[in-house]
Amino acid sequence: MAVLSVGLIGATGVLVKGVRRANDTITVTGASTERIRSDHVDWTVDVFQSGGSQQASYQGLQPSVQRTMAFLRAEGVQEEELTLGALRSEREDVRDPRSGEIRSTTWTTTQPVLIGSDDVERIRAISGRIGELIGQGVPLRSQPPAYTYTKLAEKRVDMLAKATRDARSRARAIAAEAGAGVGAITNADTGIFQITAPNSTETSDSGSYDTSTIDKDITAVMAVTFRVE
Template sequence: MNINKSALYISLVAAVALVASVLILAGGLRDFRSKGAKTITVTGKAERNFQSDLIVWSASFTAESANLPSAYSELKEKQQAVSAFLNGKNIPSDAISYSSVSISRENESYYDSTVERTFYRFKGYSLTQTVTITSNNIDAIEAVSRQISELINKGIEIESGSPRYYYTKLNDLKIEMLKEASEDAYNRAGVIAEGSKSSLGKLDRSNMGVFQIVGLNSDEDYSWGGSFNTTSKMKTASITVSATYSIK
């Protein structure tokens, strides 16, 4: 009988201890959850359409001759013709620059049937020079790039490249868009917090995403490393901001 009472007493003590442990653990979990950090992370975005304010256009011309001085003399005449053409289009001299002369030795192949082999022999020199125009007068330079055929009609072979377009106030634009993207992230976080019956707290951390420029209304792919379009006069810039806010 005493043994049964002792066993009952031990079982009762163990049960009370177990209940107490469960209550303590539950209280600890509630305290952990109440003290745990509650945050929300959102991504804000800003886009801006803008027009380039700088154009860079280049064209190359070449002279060939078996004699190097003759090739250089011919190239000089072509350069003078190009300068006269640009001056006639009212292009300021400070907008025009010429590269150094590139010289290459040209070879031609011939087949010797007596030994049934192909050989190469010196053909002459090929000299190339590039003229580059940099200007804020985009319309004027675009017109000149289309009128380059006037030189071709005069017997001057010239290879025109496509104009490249830039924006000189890009840093200012980037700062403005960074502010807009941050505001967008804050607004998004506020909407989510309100929807979950919470209130938005302070900013915990923020990171700037990729800044990209593509052609307006183009099908260019966005890149994780960022893209920088130079072929379109009208462009679209975009930037993202990842922000984490506390909620309460």
């Protein structure tokens, strides 16, 4: 709301100073906010295993990957929603602090299990139960699910139109105080889109896109210049 206030105050100053000149314009910031619901989710589960050699860590990893995949399928994740990511293998050496000689070597192999689905509620529920595998001895790390909205391009057009109408309404209210009217648009600048958690006050100069919640608030801002009549 701070942005809107600045825009309105600045516009009032321009209008009052020169409302009678033919080239007078007024610039007002309009905004539109709407609640949207995510229609896609991406979730990554990293299954890992350590061992004294690269081969040992890889071989020890396979049963854990199989148990993880079986758990996800049993929970209702479809085969086409499951993908195995690129395998990662890392070596960690422990050295003698004096001589620098290697005392021991540990290899850790990680298999990312990637889940992509349009059933966001089902995946949200499953992600809350994945800890059961840890209790069964499966070493894994569950990343937070990333919830997104795939129809954002279409929604942008609608939101910009609403923000422009809001700007015109504000401009008319300001112009009316000086006994003037508002005419055609002479310039329009699209502001930054903010997609945040519901009721969040977080903003960013480069725009924001929160993926932590299923429901989100999308805000579009337009700085619109109108001719004063």
